[in-house]
Amino acid sequence: MLTDTKLRKSLGKRREKVEILSDAHGLNVRLSAAGAVTFFYRYRWAGKPAQITLGEYPALSLSDARDRRQLFRKWLTEGVDPRQQIKIEKKNKTEALTVDEAYCYWEEYYCRPEGLVGLSSNRKCYEKHIKPALGNVVVDQTDKGNWISVFDTMGRTVMAGEMLSIMKRAFRFCSNRGVISNNPLESLRRSDVGTSPAYQDRKLSDSEIKIIWEELDTLPLPKQIIVRFLLLTGCRTAEIRKARWEWFDLKEKTWTVPAEEYKTGKTIRRALGDVPASMMKSLKELTGSDLVLSKLNSRTRIPQPLNQAQVSEYAQFISNRTGLAHWTLHDMRRTVATRLSELGAPPHVIEKLLGHQMGGVMARYNLHDYIDDQRHWLKVWHDHLEKVVGRPLIKS
Template sequence: MALSDTKLRKIKAPYNGEAELADRDGLSVRVSPKALITFNYRFRWEGKQQRIKLGRYPGLKLIDARKKVNEYRHNLDEGLDPRVVQNESRSHNLFGDMCEAFMTKYVMTELRPKTQTLYKSTFNKYVTPYKNIDIERYKYTDWIAYFDWVKKESSSANAGSVLKRFKAVANWAKARGQIKHSHLIDIPIKAIGSHQQKRERCLEWDEVIGLWRQIESSKSTPQCKTCIQLLLLTGARNAEIREARRDEFDLDKNIWLLPPERSKTKKQVRRPLSTGVIELINKLDLIYGQDREYLIAGDIKGKPLTTHAVNRFVQRMNNHLKYPHFVPHDFRRTIVTRLSEHKVELHVTEKMLGHELGGILTRYNKHDWIDEQREAYELYWQKVTLLLKN
């Protein structure tokens, strides 16, 4: 009896039925005890029985598996080995192969470790089960159905993010001449989900002071407490503080030199140290010694404080304070907004954030306004100190 989509959808784990179910023209499916359904094509070549895997359901639909079988039967009629045809298809058209090449040749060589991790996570979760999709032949409506599933399983914003990364693969493969086109490229994000919302959260002065006091009264480790305080006072990125090495900080010159390999712009960033930051680093030196590798060591020897530890601590602060929800990245927006209220110039706050200035300034003006940054950081610390006293 021929297979049907209804019959395949009814297969659930744990499965204890027949291990192989036949369709027609040599097409069959193998079903594992975990209900993993794999299409196979059986044929004879040079007098011997052969079998090749076509793909896994539902990534490969029954109707598409039958089309593949018809193509392979046509190959046999022309004296071609379907296995050779399939291997040629895999090297050029299968989505899983495109993603693997994209990771190896672009992501792992050109992008930053955090972005690499993001792509790895996305591909492991959303590509691996559907790696046998033919990226050129997969229909527009099938892609839409796939992303509707992603949206249902996670969120509208996540579906948009996954599509964005998938389109990056398709555009990369097309630019290199590996594919002619993919319907992925044509899908607008609004058709299947939404863009990630840009955060607007900016702490008010009373919230900054309330958070500082809550940190001071917390029974958490000095590492977590100091990390958040340094993020508040510097406006640096989370990883820039967490993964900072002790020798990046010169307390005699009151300067922090962020090396190019840890900078988002891949250029060295100079940040002056305010009195408050120096006090916090001195406290860490007193507890952990000046010869340690990382400014803020984690629980594992030779490793920095983890993102998980920081986020967990910030969530506890959120739970205690009951403010509108904030995350460490919001501290960057907070410091430049509060300083702008005190007439600190835009180019100065941009350099404090480690940003490149736009337009002609990026190309010709390499000044980082270090003295103006120093004044701004000290102004911010003085304001925090004054409000804490009051």
């Protein structure tokens, strides 16, 4: 029977010839003339003697060598040749995906074919928070603790919860496809690492809308266009921030956001109404870019969309100047939807104006965009806004 004491005394001891020491159940060590101590396992397969080298002591401990022997014996009782199983293990280790490779696999085989619009923003978040810490680590070699440590560095934030959700989806897809053995995040919940986005119910009153509209007259043109367009249409901030002139048919007074730029991955056409169409016509005469609103990249000097973080501050900027209670640009979207409902607009028309996909059976079978109904209720909304503001929405 082998012992650690016996192995330590044999290690590095020169001898005239190779010696073999046995443990039990096929586990042995080879003592070389130069003093190396190597574990190997002997067994019989198909009536013939076979042998597998396990590793050198002390890099491989006696305890680990015995564990390995027990695994080999288990394989033998199951009718599996340990030599073949070891080859499979080595192949799996060689082909095992790192976190970064698994994330790319998810993007290539799921996100892009499905047309997920959040691809670029998700990748930016991944490269900022996950890739530096675990990108080069094999997924199957990570555990829950490794991931919790990464999420903890992000603080108990909404972003930590979002990144957990993204990585869980990526690993679940990879696991289902058999390219990783397990999903180390499967049992983690958003509440374990971060917080959920807070539910918002802020909507602007008529008096607040009047104050904002009047304050816009004193602000630079980009701020005016974005805030007014949001209030007139109820669209998402990113839709006007990234808008291109090719999306607009100013003659027909419609605008169409292509699938690759839209949150739902579907092309959506909406009515503009007279006021936004007139505003866009005036703006187009002043711009020389394909983008409706743009700024020059400081390095390339190429026009690019306005920065999301900067645009998000427009509401606070107006509040600081007017003393209004805190509000966000997204609150305008909620305000438009609520006011349209109060004015009598049917729910399905409001959904179309907001750019939402229809729910249930209607999403699959009713592809009508209700463009004439959209035009009608936008006019009702714009007439209401004129009464609130107390003057024409477009200066003559």
